[in-house]
Structures are given as C-alpha cells and as structure tokens.
Amino acid sequence: MEYSIALRGVSKFFGNRQVLKDISLDVSVGKITGFVGPDGSGKTTLMRVISGLERPDSGAGRCYSFDVFREAEQIRQISSDMSQNISLSDNLTVKENLLFLAKARNVPYAQRRIDCLTDTLDLTHLSDECVLHLTKALKLRVSLAASLLHSPAILMLDEPTAGIATGARREFWERLERLAAGKMTILVSTHYSDEAERCHHLVRMNNGRLLTSGSAQEVVHSLGLATFAIRGPDLLKLKYQFSDLLEVEQTVIFRHTLYVTGRCCDSLLSNIRMLPLRYKVEQVSSVLAASVTAGQMSS
Numbered sequence: 001m002e003y004s005i006a007l008r009g010v011s012k013f014f015g016n017r018q019v020l021k022d023i024s025l026d027v028s029v030g031k032i033t034g035f036v037g038p039d040g041s042g043k044t045t046l047m048r049v050i051s052g053l054e055r056p057d058s059g060a061g062r063c064y065s066f067d068v069f070r071e072a073e074q075i076r077q078i079s080s081d082m083s084q085n086i087s088l089s090d091n092l093t094v095k096e097n098l099l100f101l102a103k104a105r106n107v108p109y110a111q112r113r114i115d116c117l118t119d120t121l122d123l124t125h126l127s128d129e130c131v132l133h134l135t136k137a138l139k140l141r142v143s144l145a146a147s148l149l150h151s152p153a154i155l156m157l158d159e160p161t162a163g164i165a166t167g168a169r170r171e172f173w174e175r176l177e178r179l180a181a182g183k184m185t186i187l188v189s190t191h192y193s194d195e196a197e198r199c200h201h202l203v204r205m206n207n208g209r210l211l212t213s214g215s216a217q218e219v220v221h222s223l224g225l226a227t228f229a230i231r232g233p234d235l236l237k238l239k240y241q242f243s244d245l246l247e248v249e250q251t252v253i254f255r256h257t258l259y260v261t262g263r264c265c266d267s268l269l270s271n272i273r274m275l276p277l278r279y280k281v282e283q284v285s286s287v288l289a290a291s292v293t294a295g296q297m298s299s
Contacts, residue, residue: 004029004154004185005050007068010059012045019045020056021208027201030183032176034190034199042208043189044158050187051156052076064153075154082147083158090132094123094142097131102149110149117145121175137168144175155179157188161195173198193284225249226264228272229257232279245271259284 005027012020020042027033027050035043048054050063052075061068063075088097095114102110118124121141131139140160147155157176161169173195180186180200190196202219204212212219230238235258239251248262262268272281 002029003027005061005063007050007061008059010046010049010056010061010068012042012049012054012056019208020049023059023210025203025210025213027185027187029185030180031200032180032186032188032198033201033203034188034196035203035205036190036196037205037211040207041205043203043205046203046205047156047158047187047189048081051079051081051154053081077150078152079154079156080147080150080152081156081158082143082160083156088131088139088142088146091130093128093130094118094134095127097142098146098149101146105150107149113149113151114145117148121145137164137172140164140168140172141175144172148179152184154185154187157186159189159191162191169195225261227259227261227284228281229259229284230275230279230281231257232275238275238279242271 003026005025007023007025010020010023011018023042023046025046035047037043045054049056049061049068052063052066052068052072055072056068064078066072066074066078068075089100092100095118098114098117099110102114107113115124118127121144123141123145126134126138126142131142134142143160161172164172169192176186176188177198188195188199196202197216199216202212202214202216203210204219212222214222232238235253235256239253239258242248242258242260243251245262245268247265247268248260250259250261252259252261260268260272275281
C-alpha cells in the first residue's frame with residue numbers, strides 16, 4: 001500500500017500544554033481520512049502538522065517525500081487548508097474571487113484552471129454572481145474550488161459542512177469522494193456520523209492521544225458499544241436515569257436529543273423498550289457510538 005503520510009511518535013506542545021502525545025499514523029494515497037473526537041482532542045493540530053502548518057516538537061514523519069520537521073514549506077506548497085486559508089470576499093463575484101486567489105498563489109494559466117474547476121464543481125452558471133447572494137452550501141462549493149486552484153496533493157478540511165443541510169452535505173461528500181478517486185489525500189474532521197461512515201480511514205482521538213485507527217467498522221468493533229438516540233420531553237431527567245445503569249458508558253444531550261451509549265445487554269435494552277410512547281427511540285450509527293464515547297458531543 002502506498003502511504004502519503006507516515007508519522008512516528010509525533011508530539012506537540014503549546015507552551016506547557018501537550019496537545020499531541022506520541023502519535024503514530026499512516027495515511028494512504030487517495031483516501032479520505034476522518035478525524036473524530038471531542039473539541040480540544042488534538043484533531044485540528046494533527047491535521048495541521050501533516051499539512052505543514054504546525055511544526056511538531058518531537059518524533060519523525062514524512063508527507064509524501066518531505067520531512068515534516070525540515071521541509072514544512074514544501075509540504076505547504078502541495079497541500080491546501082480549506083478551513084483556514086480560504087477567505088471569500090462577499091463584494092466580489094465567484095469568478096473575481098477565484099481569479100484573485102489564483103493570482104495570490106501564482107497559479108499558472110489561472111483562467112484556464114478556474115474554468116476547469118467551475119465546470120467540474122458545477123459553478124459555471126454562478127461565475128458572475130456576487131458571493132454575498134449565495135447560500136451557505138454554494139459558498140462552501142466556491143471555497144472548495146478556491147482550495148483546489150493550485151492542484152494540491154493533500155486537502156485539509158476542518159468540519160467543513162457544519163450548519164449545512166443534509167442534502168447539500170451529501171452532495172459535497174460525493175465531490176470529495178471523486179477527488180479521492182483521483183489520488184488526492186483528504187483529511188477531514190467531522191461531527192456527523194454519516195460523514196464519518198463515508199471515510200475510508202477513521203482516526204479517533206481524545207486528550208491529544210490517538211485512541212483507535214482503522215476503518216469505521218474496525219473502530220466500532222474495538223469499542224463493542226451501541227448508541228440509542230432518544231427524543232422527547234424531560235431529557236435531562238431521563239439522562240440521569242440511564243446514567244445510573246452499570247452498562248451505560250455515557251449519556252449526552254446534543255441538539256434536543258439524548259444519546260445513550262453502552263453495552264447492548266438485556267438490562268439496557270429492557271429500559272429502552274419500557275420508555276413511554278411519547279419518546280421516539282432509534283439505534284443510531286455505530287460510528288456515532290465511537291464519537292460519543294470519545295466525548296465528542298457536549299451538553
């Protein structure tokens with residue numbers, strides 16, 4: 001298997017706080033690697049180390065043929081950080097924004113490259129539209145075009161679809177999958193379980209440590225847990241009731257839903273089935289079980 005990224009024992013400090021702790025990770029070429037875990041777990045910092053935007057303090061690593069310690073500038077030239085580096089001007093049209101950013105990055109044959117991207121990403125009919133008038137989903141697509149102007153080998157996206165409607169998120173991920181099929185390495189953090197399931201490779205982190213790495217199925221199998229989503233009244237009271245069960249690992253209220261994660265034993269299932277009809281219950285994505293258990297969601 002061809003690896004685009006290989007890290008061994010990488011650590012990173014911000015002052016006296018260690019944000020990455022002895023991380024070893026291999027990422028394959030042309031794969032979407034998803035990062036899940038709570039805020040502050042080190043996901044973004046790790047992606048920035050890989051992309052040459054942060055220098056680690058110890059360990060070893062390579063990104064394609066470049067050393068993450070000594071050749072960060074070269075890594076930045078072949079990578080793109082969509083979440084941090086792409087700033088669209090609301091007062092310019094789509095075409096004007098892309099042309100400005102292409103010239104800022106010294107993209108050769110800029111107009112030809114822009115025409116190709118707007119056609120590929122179905123933006124041609126919006127070229128003369130002012131960005132101010134675009135929906136959030138369309139602005140996301142323009143930002144994607146901008147991040148691809150210099151044909152990067154690595155694309156980094158930090159929760160790119162937060163607040164985007166489900167249909168638009170699905171369409172955006174279909175575009176990411178086509179990019180990965182073209183041998184682009186994609187690093188993405190997400191809070192959505194359906195997106196995590198679409199990743200070829202999943203990295204679960206907490207408190208600066210890499211807890212589990214592998215396919216979504218492998219990550220979930222390592223936990224042996226199930227998660228139930230419960231919607232209805234008095235969720236806080238219900239949360240405390242389930243918290244008292246020995247087989248329950250964690251209870252979290254997130255976006256008007258109570259998530260109960262635990263071993264799928266008779267006692268837990270019995271309590272779930274005994275809930276009054278006013279509660280809507282469903283067993284949700286197994287990837288969400290991994291995310292919730294890592295503390296990804298907060299009340």
